[in-house]
Amino acid sequence: MTWSQYLVPLLKGAQITVMISLASIVLGAIIAFVAGIARTSANPVISGIAFTYVVLFRGTPLLVQLFWFYYALPLVGVSFDPITTGIMVLSLLTGAFGAEVVRGALLAVPPQQHEAARALNFSKSYTLWHISMPQAIIEMMPAFGNLAVQNLKDTALVSLISIADLTFQAQSLRNITLDSATVYTLTLLGYFIIALCLMVIMRLIEMKLRRGAAFPRSAHS
């Protein structure tokens, strides 16, 4: 078996990795906004629930979360297939870290902006979506870019709940060929290329947002 023959299983694995990563990044981003906004709520029940979720997922290892959802949850009668479990757990983890990014960026909007909005009699939700969020979302993008890459790298762990992702395929190949050097070098390269693509995508989104909300930051007339 030559290194080019390794590519077939590795590419198949990479496909699964990309699918899981993209799905959990998108879902994670949605969760991040819901939980991040909930964290800033004045209602203690809403912010409490969001806080508990964030702390739980940030404070436990991903591997144990995966095992818990995959092996423990079925014991109480709730079970999902491996891919669904993987996407779900990664989304919840990315969402927990993303919620802190959303919350931080919302809190970084100067309080004077809220006062101006209040003086103009905007409702609280209008202020959130039309005053705070457009200013905050641009500040979130670099951190979201990091989370996306982190998410991709975290997907390697789903191989341990029997998902045939890139890492899983690499392990199988190595077991057959014992050619650790070539297999793992190719695997690293594979993750790196996917990560590069992710970074480019996130950067493009950031640039689009900046243009959409175009406000030149330099002060000149």
Next chain:
Amino acid sequence: MTTPIIRFQDVTKRFGALTVLDDFNFDVRQGEKVTLIGPSGSGKSTVLRILMTLEPFQEGNLELAGLSYHEPQGRGEFKASEKHLHRIRSNVGMVFQSFNLFPHMSVLRNIVEAPVAVLKMKRDEAEGRAVELLRMVGLLDKKDHYPSQLSGGQQQRVAIARALAMRPRVLLFDEPTSALDPQLVGEVLGVIRGLAHEHDLTMLLVTHEMRFAREVSDRVCFFDKGRIVEQGEPERFFSNPEQPRTREFLSSVLNG
């Protein structure tokens, strides 16, 4: 005598252990232009911030255009529902020391946004009025610029237009020229001077510009330690202050 548009009755405002307004009484009649002066921390900005519902107060009664700020069954620190506060705010506008324009909106949108979203005005109509207001403050040519592309004085003039677009009965100015370079103060004062001729508009102005206060206001109030120590018609107030504390303050700002 007609009932005043603003009436503070024994209002007490505390920040923790610090009492900022102490049994404060203050009436303003409709159309009156009142300047509030005094050392920093004397409570004059707090009066404006309470009127704008940016700050709650603990005791006493405050009415604006016949609406009491506290509701009998009102809860929370403002002792009023959000709906009630909304009704109060529909009478008041505010111009801030630091302008507080929305940086992600063009000048025109800064002015149009609230009339469309809050007053449910048609966008065309709101834009028509915004153009008029921009012409009035002399910035029509900047309507498609963003706030960061304007000087401080220009930003403040936009902020005044933005507040006026909501057609407030009471307009509050919280040190509107304090953040400006000296050469930009004049253009902002010019706009405010123009508004001082609007008969029905009630204006409360916190400022350190004594000459301007003397020129535009019907009444000057000197604040110290959460109370009005002395007030009066500007000619008399500036030429012949009665209280020693007022004389001391005036000589320090006029000669300092």
